[in-house]
Amino acid sequence: MRCEEVREILPEYSVGALKRRKVRDVERHLEICPDCRRELAALRKVGEMVESLPLEKPPADIWDSIAVRIEAESQARGEVLWRRWLKPKLIPAWATLALMGLIAWIYLGLIRSPQQKTQPVIPLELKQHVVAAWDSPFSDTAALALYIGEGTQ
Amino acid sequence: MMIDPRTVKRAQNGDHKAFKRLYDSTSLGIYNLMLRMSGNRETAEDLTQEVYLRVWRSLGGLKSPKAFVTWLHRIAINVYRDWAKSASHRLEEMRVEVQAQNQDDPEDEDNEDLDLIPSSHPLPDEEALRGEMRDVIERAISSLPEKYRAVVIMHHIEGLGLKEIAKSLDVAQGTVMSRLARARAMLREKLSGYVEGD
């Protein structure tokens, strides 16, 4: 094999993607070609360099945010659903709890495939509607300001 | 990432503590995957959060607890792609669309139409000694097309095996290998000043 041919498939060789026959051809060439050997070393070094990047620790508050949401969602789902479907007076407390848990588990188990939230430039009507809710009781203006903030023009 | 299928089962039943254990065992990998894919720490935090929320919501649909890690990675890649495609990301960051230049890319027929988005800014370096080197490597990785970047990160940084990567991305193992190969070739070009032994 000539150098150009080998160079083309050297990356595949370096990751072990070549078939046995090609491997033999490449290795035969490498025995006699120091340039290609250097190239192979360079390719392997690339792998090492990437592997040398340290792993960063995720900040602790990522979990906090997750925990808050899953707790609240579990509670909300459990509560909202059982209130609609059960008549508490007819069922003893332990059964109610069990049923609540079961319903919550079933609800969570139903896969709702995450909808792709593709939103282009925020339409004027949406911004208008949200900002108009500025003064509504117990709204959170820190979040609403995201609709009037500079980054969302 | 070694995951006990019993922990997965418990989490599937709504056990928050078990879910936390799953998070603890896997978040380092997922966070770094999101970090290296997006090139931005804040984004990585948000994406990581989104990954685990989606995991929690759809955990019940995982039929085989043993496949948790690959399933988790599939969700992670989807979360990343959703974010990459969203226009708000386009509004926030300067985007340069780069066409893949490989003529012998065996996946030309794929037409996945994934946006090839290089990261907007490399991470600030903290270790003064190896700072510049890290910078260079990080920039090289973030300039890779998304398909290649994903396999490089999963294999070389997260340490996932080829089979796991293939299952996560829903492609053949051979595809993973050829993507790794092409990625190496590209990185070798970008890092040429640093890899040569002469």
Add this chain to the structure above:
Amino acid sequence: MRKGAFIWIVITLITMLSAISSGGGIASQSPESILKGAYKAEDTLQVHGIKETIATLPKGTVKVRVELWQSNGKRLQIYLAGPLVGDKVLEMKGDVYYISPKLRRVTVTHPPIVPNSAIDLMLRNYRVERAGEDLIAERRCVILWIKPVHRGNPSRKVWIDSETLFPLRKESYNSNGELESVSMFTEIEYAPDIPEGLFKLPEGWMTVERPGFKPIDLDRDLSSELGFKPILLKNLPEGYVLSGAFINAAAPGPLLQVKYTDGMNQISLFERIKVRGRGMGMGWMRGRGRRMMGRKMMWGRKACMMFEDIGVQAGRAVMVPHPRLLITIVGDVSEEIMRHIVEENFR
């Protein structure tokens, strides 16, 4: 009687009287009166605190941390972390000033002011229930659930400081029952010393007015101003009343917004003239192929487009087909309520 004893008796009497007048504490107050107190306290108390908010916007989860100062009807929020970091929002006399030090620019918005009677309307349409107690920012709080009387509306859960009635944590659930945002004070100080000049606007910066809420009287003929005769909702969902109408003159073609409220939640009806030559005029999907995912709904023999999960406190948007007008209904109400609005009002 000796002067000393007299003074002690007076002090004791005053202390006893104030204990009685404070209503015997929050334990005996009805949830509704606690909520009313909280509604007032939220806007009037002098506080300084750090508040964190996690909200689901269409682009994903957003986390924001602000430092909040409030005194004498003025409120300042300084963004410490999150997408708006470095910016400030100052609210004074119903005006909202968005201050961007990066751009040295102040953007002024005048959102419509909600009258105080909203809370009474809200209590007719939402029931308030106690849901226990908790500690937030090291303050004992009573937890209240605010749940809709009429199905298909959003809910809130608020943690209210037992002593001051200031809401320290709020959770917003949309009409699907999904948690949309959580905001919580991690630190709070009551009656703090207010630093000098805290609520002052920066001088000499570019000021941009955001027009959008010019109130108009629906009883008069608006066709000359709008270019069309508005179609109003005659059949409203249960609990909702008309709360105001505004013109945004800066929109491409004047945009009419008619607001309906049930005391806590809002539904907006938007109307404007369709710009010619843009096909069906389903306006939100234009612009370099960026698409918002919508669903076609056949309601009342009309093909409407519904967009869901459009943002925090925004809910759904439905575009109702009309030959000349672009009609959009926006609000966090269930699909069922939306369908009802369309079928009862746009035959």
